[in-house]
Amino acid sequence: MVPILLAGAIGLTQDQLIHLINADLFTCGIASLLQTIGFWKVGVRLPLLQGVTFTAVSPMIIIGVNAGGGVNGLLTIYGAVLVSGVVTFLLAPYFGKIVRFFPPVVTGTVITVIGFSLLPVAAGDALLRWDPKTHSYSASVLSTDAHGNWHLAAGGWRTLCLALGTILIIVIIQRLFRGFIQTIAVLLGLVIGTLVAWMIGDAHFDSVSSSGWVGVTTPFHFGMPKFALAAIISMVLVMLVTMVETCGDVFATGEIVGKRVDGEDVSRALRADGLATFIGGVFNSFPYTCFAENVGLVRLTKIKSRYVVATAAVFMIILGLLPKAGALVAGIPSSVLGGAGLAMFSTVAVVGIQTLGKVDFNDHRNGIIVATSLGLAMLVTAEPGVATLLPKDYQVFLGSGITIGSIAAFALYMVFFHVGTSRGAGVATTSSGAVIGLTQVNAMPKDDFVRTFGPLFQGNSWIIEDAYVQRPFKDTPDLRASFQEALFSASDEKQRSLIAGYPDLGSVEVADGEIGEASTRDRAAIMLSQLRDDEREELSTLTAAYREKFGFPLVTCVRDTSSVEQLVEQGRIRLNNSRQQELVTALLESAKIAGHRFDDLVADAEPLNDARSRVGTTS
Structure with missing residues (x-):
């Protein structure tokens, strides 16, 4: 897709485009073998297909146009590509040592930005129509008239339906088939979409018959590269951002296949990127990176073997030696390519969103x-x-959404987490209303820690004391989990003492607010402090019967009930259980109560985030 976009933007001919496609296929195969199989310290050995980075598309177009377009612009691009490949290779080991500066909040943001930023590219392709005068896809079917009203050109609905039909084919195949057929849904979508387009006259393969059967892409086919300082600086900056993209892709793929990725793995992946980019400059191709789209494909197909990708790489090398194959690819309708691209790029965005699911958004930073x-x-x-x-x-550097989004994610992370001092995520407040951050929690003396979090569990401090030894806590969910682990790993004696510490529902001390503010918030969910006489009597009868049968109070998370009637009904059902089952149930209910109380602490410390989350759950 990159050769097609670039060729149209800088004014290359159809024959030159076919050569670019063959060169891209050939070099993609070599680059993918470097990444999946590897040698020495090159290649991360994960199922990552290499491809031309879309981050470089806009910068390369600007470089090519500024150099006069055509072959002259292409040679200036290749000069910048060669130098940037060397720089990437040399920086790889140092970049691997700073991998700790790329946590999920950075990598997840980068992957999401990649997916979202590429969607307009696919959407633009989906709306391109064939121009018989230029023998290329060069005009959008969507345009505006003199009054600013949007309309479709002649044949526009057919073009749009081809794009949407390709997406529909991919979805249908994924839904109806399993196994091998399901794994090649995107490929089948392209093939079927192209066949349909050919039958209705929207696919054009005139150049296939005139192309040769075998052809080798020779080094510097278009001429010796030209080295322009501004272009080189721009491409080096692009590759620095691409290194961030590669980190995200490597981490995402490692997670999908279940491999723990460390700094050395990142270094190996970046060396492969650098070497592949240099080879690309020699063999008439462009900057390479771990293909973001393949991250989505691995997830979509669930094929996790790197040898499958290596086999695909061999096929690409073979296809790169067949000019007719390049001509065939060049003949795929832009609308079909755009439809498939929409499906693929959206999948990449989903991977990024799932990575962001690991981020602690209680931390406003x-x-x-x-x-x-x-x-x-x-x-x-x-x-x-x-x-x-x-x-x-600066246009080359800041003209790409992927570039500026990636840089912003990294820069902001450094500013918020590694420049100056910060209290970290707010998790509680002091009696004076001052916010206590996660950093302060990790540095707290034991007595202060117990005093701060003691109200989570009714009248029992041993859980808080046991959780204290699990410091430092890396984030708010980690702190929450420490209390749960302390509760469920405790001895039977401690667990029974906890259960015995809860008051009877509807008792006098509950009604009078004598058992603390946390309990007051709990009972406010169904207004237990404002019971009618008949409700109080009914609840009192139930709790007395429960205590008589089991020997401990009825422990229920009232915030998970909607009314006193529901509370009583659930209590009557529990009366039919065994004592052992009720001990387990009481522990689970106490954990739920503590969870709500913990949320209260965080909400008091970070009221803005709490308000946002409530809006998100109610809108």
Whole structure:
């Protein structure tokens, strides 16, 4: 897809485009073998298909146009590609040592930005139509008239239906088939979509018959590369951002296949990127990276073997030696390519969203990082003209949503987490109302820790004391989990003492608020402090019968019930259980109560985040 986009933008001929496609296939195969099989310290050995990075598309177009377009522009691009490949290879081991600066909040944001930023590219392809004068897909079927009203050109509905039909085919195959057929749903979508387009006259393969059967892409086919300082700097900056993309892709793929990725793995992946990019510059191709789309494909197909990808790489090398194959690819309708791209790029975005699911958004800093990075990336993606307001030297660097979004995610993470001091995520407040951050919690003396979190469990401090030894806590969920682990790993004697410490529901001390503010919040869920006389009597009868049978109070998380009637009904059902089952149930209910109380502490410390989350769950 990159050769097609670039060729159209800088004015290359159809024959030159076919050669670019063959060169891209050939070099993709070599690059993928470097990444999946590897040698020495090159290649991460994961099922990662290498491909031309879409981060470089906009910068390469700008470099090519500024150099005069055509072959001259292409040679200037290749000069920048060669140097950037060497720089990437040399920086790889040092970049691996700073992998700790790329946590899920950064990698997840980068992957999400990649997916979202590429969607307009696919959407644009989906709307391109064949121009018989230029023998290329060069005009959008969607345009506006003099009054600003949108309309479709002649044949526009057919083009749009081809794109949407391709997506539909992919979805149907995924739904109806299993095994091998399901794994090649995207490929089948392309093939079937192209066949349909050919039958209705929207697929054009005129250049296939005139192309040779065998052809080798020779080094520097278009001429010796030209080295322009501005272009080189721009491409090096692009590759630095691509290194961030690669980190995200490697981490995402490692997670999918169940491999723990460390700094050395990242270094090996980046060396493969650097070497592949250099080879690309020699063999008439472009900068390479771990293909973000393949991350989605691995997840979609559940094929996790790197040898499958290596086999695909061999096929690509063979196809790269067949000019007719390049001509055939060049003949795939743009609308079909766009439809398949929409499906693939959306899958990449989903991987990023799932990575962000590991982020502690109780920490407001993470929310700011993700929101700001996505906002900046979408600004450039939705309104490309913004980049033209910048000086030409900066347009290459800041004209891509992927570039600016990736840089913003990393820079903001460094600012919020590694520059100066920070209290960390707010998890509680002091009696004076001061916010206690996670950093302060980790540094707390034991007595202060017990005093702060003691109200989570009714009248029992041993759980808090046991949780204290699990410091340091890496985030708010880790702190929450420490209390749960302390509760469920305790001895039977301790667990029974905890259960015995809860008051009877509807008792006088509950009604008078003598058992603490936390319990007051609990009972407010169904207004236990405002019971009618008949409700109080009914609840009192139930709790007395329960205590008489089991020897401990009825422990129930009242916040998970909707009314006193439901509370009583559930209690009567529990009267039919065995004592052992009720001991287990009481522990689970006490954990639920503590969970709600913990949420209260966090909400008091981070009221803005709490308000946002409530809006999100009610809208």
